[in-house]
Amino acid sequence: MITKMKEAIENEIYESDxxxxxxxxxxxxxxxxxxxxxxxxxxxxxxxxxxxxxTEGLIPFVQYINSYKEENAFGDLEWLLSAKQGLFANGPTELMQIYEEVLNIYGLKTSLLPSDVTPPCSECKILQFGGSYIIARDFNEVKLDYK
Incomplete structure (x- = not known):
């Protein structure tokens, strides 16, 4: 009996790794x-x-997916993808890379930004482009007319 209990505990610990x-x-x-x-x-x-x-089924599928709900919006994955842009998910980098691969296969453009990138001050902003980003207090936009 104790051996079976020990095996059960070891299996549980292994499965939850x-x-x-x-x-x-x-x-x-x-x-x-x-x-x-x-x-x-x-x-x-x-x-x-x-x-x-x-995840071997140990983490719910929607655990890390953005579930923000607007008024009159369902807040589900289908709604999120039909929004055509936005934060898709936030979670472990390895899992986010897998999600990114899938989205890219279906022709969606993606950007993966480390979650620990936070502005050093409350008035700072992050400008992201491609795989790069710049942190500054402010940004100025100028529309260029190309002829």
């Missing part, structure tokens, strides 16, 4: 997307399969 790894993982990232696709349900299915494979 991935959950602990992903939830306490220090490197997290924000995954942003933009673009449009005609196969939103395909994206969701592929994201789900890849998520389940990496």
């Amino acid at each position: 991935i959950y602990v790894l992903l939830t306490s993982y220090e490197l997290t990232a924000n995954l942003f997307f933009r673009g449009e696709t005609t196969n939103i349900k395909g994206i969701i299915a592929d994201l789900f399969i890849r998520h389940q494979h990496l």
Whole structure:
């Protein structure tokens, strides 16, 4: 009986290793997307399969996905992808890279920004372009006319 209990405890600890790894993982990232696709349900299915494979089903699929809800908006994954741009998810970098691969396969542009990139002061802003970013107190925009 004690041997079976010990095996059960060891199995439980082993099975939860991935959950602990992903939830306490220090490197997290924000995954942003933009673009449009005609196969939103395909994206969701592929994201789900890849998520389940990496987490071995121990972390709920929607754990890290942006669930912001606007008035009159459903706040679900289908709604998020049909919005054509925004924060897709925030979570462990390894998982965000998997999500990024799937979104890219379906033609969506993505940007992965480390979550620990925070402005050094409350009035600072972050300007992101491609895989790079600049932190400053303010930015000025000037529209250039090319002839």
